Amino acid sequence: MLKRSISFLRSLNLMRLREGIQATRPTSSQLHHMISERKRREKLNESFHTLKSLLPPGTKKDKASVLTTAREYLTSLRAQVAELSKRNQQLEARLPPAAKEAYNEEAAGSSNERVSVTLTQVVSESTPDQDQQIFDLQVVLRSVECCTEDMVIRILEFLKQVNNVSLMSLEANTWMSGSDSNVNRVILRLRVDQGTEWDEAAFQEAVRRVVADLALNNCRNQ
Amino acid sequence: MLKRSISFLRSLNLMRLREGIQATRPTSSQLHHMISERKRREKLNESFHTLKSLLPPGTKKDKASVLTTAREYLTSLRAQVAELSKRNQQLEARLPPAAKEAYNEEAAGSSNERVSVTLTQVVSESTPDQDQQIFDLQVVLRSVECCTEDMVIRILEFLKQVNNVSLMSLEANTWMSGSDSNVNRVILRLRVDQGTEWDEAAFQEAVRRVVADLALNNCRNQ
DNA sequence: TAGAACACGTGAACC
DNA sequence: TGGTTCACGTGTTCT
Secondary structure (H helix, E strand, O other): HHHHHHHHHHHHHHHHHOOOOOOOHHHHHHHHHHHHHHHHHHHHHHHHHHHHHHOOOOOOOHHHHHHHHHHHHHHHHHHHHHHHHHHHHHHHOOHHHHHHHHHHHHHHOOOOOOOEEEEEEEEEOOOOOOOEEEEEEEEEEEOOOOOOHHHHHHHHHHHHOOOOOEEEEEEEEEEEEOOOEEEEEEEEEEEEEEEOOOOHHHHHHHHHHHHHHHHHHHHHHO | OOHHHHHHHHHHHOOOHOOOOOOOOOHHHHHHHHHHHHHHHHHHHHHHHHHHHHOOOOOOOOHHHHHHHHHHOOOOOOOOHHHHHHHHHHHHHHOOOOOOOOHHHHHHHHHOOOOOEEEEEEEEOOOOOHHHHHHHEEEEEEEOOOOOOHHHHHHHHHHHOOOOEEEEEEEEEEEEOOOEEEEEEEEHHHHHEOOOOOHHHHHHHHHHHHHHHHHHHHHHHH
């Protein structure tokens, strides 16, 4: 009903312009002017609509409301960005202790391996005990489905079977990486009684097989 | 130079309206209408200017340019917020919740209970999401026989049954305390989807029962 | 000179 | 019934 009246008005003015030929008026340029102004208005309204579509959905369709809420929303976003980057900086400053390894892993994402296992001996200057050694075992698993719970459970149950290692401490994290895959990282500090035989490479390979098997099974189930 | 012509136009039209008295026209309401429209335009232009002042300083003063660059700037800010909060979440997940050692000692030392479970909500100012909350669950178990592996496994398997909580990070330690008993401490950072019902006390009690049951069984077995 | 941008007053529609 | 918002055509200035 609104569109119809607008079209009516337009045709009416067009008629008037065509009648102007009798009145010997330079309507040729006036018509261009009219059309240009019309185009300009359409373009402006278009921008108004697209801008409104980006604002929080409860916004009024008023032009004034669009402008003011755009202003408010913009300042709000700015404040969010400032606060987030500040918080981010704080977090990154506090991070160094253990996260560099994971950071390296993330940066080394060029490797397409879904599971990586590294085993490094901890040289503890405080207790240079000869009959037992301490190792840090880090397991990183990239997977869509595997949850950290299953991963930790599997590793711990495997560890219980190995009778000359005991768990000192354990740290596990999970976070999103890229589009949809998430990264599970587990770091275990192990005390190894050196009395019996201890094959470092074999142990590491066994852990790798356990985790890879878990990933395969989970992918199969879902 | 522009202002002068505008003022001239205004006075001219005012004169025309006053002449309308002779023509017996109801110009009383027309004048109000005119003034209202004028006010509306001023207000709108004001909003345009204030909006432009918030945009990057190189912006054209065109109304169309203001609208389009506002749109672009807004989407850019949105993307920044999304990326920052994502990065922030990664950092927070990787940050061990170990800043409460003193708090742990206090909670563990005051009570003679062999198992203590504390659940504290993490107020994250960076991601104030309403539909999900973050909790730190700390479980401390004094026992002679129970190894940390069993404790972690039991807690994680219980957690898998609760379907609206997911594990963000996990930290476990064990150390000697006093003569022969050792202390196992597990701290879990949990994300709780607030959609369903969430009884904090019930959850805490359930965890306590699970761990206490584990301790009893292990003592019986050994 | 052509074209873009703006402010203006006015009629109409919606509450 | 007024109050508010909108689209329209037009005149003017700047490039």
